[in-house]
Amino acid sequence: MADISELKTQRETGSDFMPKFDDKGLLSAVVIDEATKEVRMLAFMDQQAIDKTIETGVAHFHSRSRGKLWMKGESSGNILKVNSILVDCDQDALVLMCEAAGPTCHTGATSCFYRKLDGGKLHALDT
Template identity: 60%
Template sequence: MPPDPADDREAGTVFLPKFDDRGLLTAIAVDAKNSEILMVAFMNEDALAATRASGAAHFWSRSRQSLWKKGETSGNILRVREILVDCDQDALILRCDPAGPACHTGARSCFYRRLEGEALVRVKT
């Protein structure tokens, strides 16, 4: 009986990213110092390769249908220290050193509001 590819993906030592039907992986950027979640974005094969080659986080913009380097215009680059891979290799955690706010709104994290009932309340960061 041939080996199950899921065994290699889930328990092996080879990186076998499992992109979804749109060619994307979920990528969660966290601060390497305190594990604060900074942002969630998506990576395609090119974004993953650019991130690994450069050490700076690159993502795939679903709205613009293009590759983008986080902080390319703002200077708020995310330097990737480590990439953690989940058990079935379809999601990544990028442990990063942020060079400024991670959110395009200027907030340190994209998760700057809490849901209370039906209202969003800003949290202190």
């Protein structure tokens, strides 16, 4: 069995996908609009969400509030078609490069990141 140092090296430099989940079995996933490079959302994925995303080509996540798998857009129709998945150096975060079928945010905004912090206050971004 490989020791911790060997696993770290494999994870950081190898070609095997070895997701490093937190103590709740999750990792962070940032969704980027492939065409505009706009950050659309941040969500969490467990192994089931990763597997379903790879299987279908549509973004699936783990809902922390509901404690279950959900497909982005399952009720709104605003699905995210995943074109590629980028994996960070220690495999505890992913970037999903996507084509969005519509707004990503549950508020109806294109992106969940529609405000900036300035002077201790939130201000709407110019769109």
